[in-house]
Amino acid sequence: MTRPLAWIAGATLVALPFVYTAAYPMHILIIILIWSFAYTSWSMMGRFGLVSLGHGGFMGVGAYVTALLWNHKGITPWIGIPVALLAAALLAVLVAYPCFRFRIIGHYFALVTLALSGIVLQVITATRDQTGGSLGYTPERYQGASSLYALQFGTKTTWYLIALGIWAAGIYVWYRVDRSMMRYALEAISEDEDGAAAAGVHVTAEKLKITVLSAMMTALAGALYCQYQMFISPDTVSGISISLQMVFAVVVGGIYVSLGPTVGAVITILLAEVLRISFGTRAVGWDNLVYGVLLVLFIVFLPKGILGSLLALRRPGRGRPALHA
Secondary structure: OHHHHHHHHHHHHHHHHHHOOOHHHHHHHHHHHHHHHHHHHHHHHHOOOOOOOOHHHHHHHHHHHHHHHHHHHOOOHHHHHHHHHHHHHHHHHHHHHHHHHOOOOHHHHHHHHHHHHHHHHHHHHHOHHHHOHHHOEOOOOOOOOOEOOOOEOOOHHHHHHHHHHHHHHHHHHHHHHHOOHHHHHHHHHHHOHHHHHHOOOOHHHHHHHHHHHHHHHHHHHHHHHHHHHOOEOHHHHOOHHHHHHHHHHHHHHOOOOOOHHHHHHHHHHHHHHHHHHHHHHHHOOHHHHHHHHHHHHHHHHOOOHHHHHHHHHHOOOOOOOOOOO
């Protein structure tokens, strides 16, 4: 019964932009899908106890590398995005490999990745002659029109279908990891590294694989966000606040459920929009305050998240703890 429902839901989502074309709701849906993909990328690591606070840095790399290559070198995003993904993967290896090799885990690993977010944010802000700094950065329009070459489209329908496809791909990757031997290796590592190593698991390699995969997916989310919005700034695609937003969304939605990050995205995006519409510029930064308060409340009172808790009610006794830190 679950599979037919999934196909029906998928067909409904594909058909939606052809029967409902209101611009603002479609824009919100696109943003939700892109951020859902980003949150799913973070949950690839977080569900195995690898709590990263550096994913804002990876998202910033994806967005800015793609835009800079286009504006300064004329390199199409079809090439710029893979370059950005490779840059994010290299950055992930440079930061994560020493941590995993020397067993920097738990809170210490989170602090190292927190520093990564701060460093990327400072680099973007400091190189304002190239990146626009805190004022933001705008990719150049390709001859003022839609272009497949420049990955620039003027219709919400096109971007909705792209975002929907990327979101579905993220869910598929999550599902494949969940059904792979990598999952069992990483679960063993999160429980007992020494025991996993004694059983033949290559601890450093397994951690590094999931970290690089997560970083590249997050960078892809940043690149797509840049191409859709045609404007990026350090506050919107990088930095510590973006990393914390990812943690909040995944924990609230359900870290061990494939659609948990999507539920978290719906909550975070709608919350930000409600605050913006209700209070305007007076509410700048309020969303991060609300995220922090709700994150604490969910970790204490609803550690499985919204979707995880609902599933646990259907399958009592099979739940898992929310977060290994």
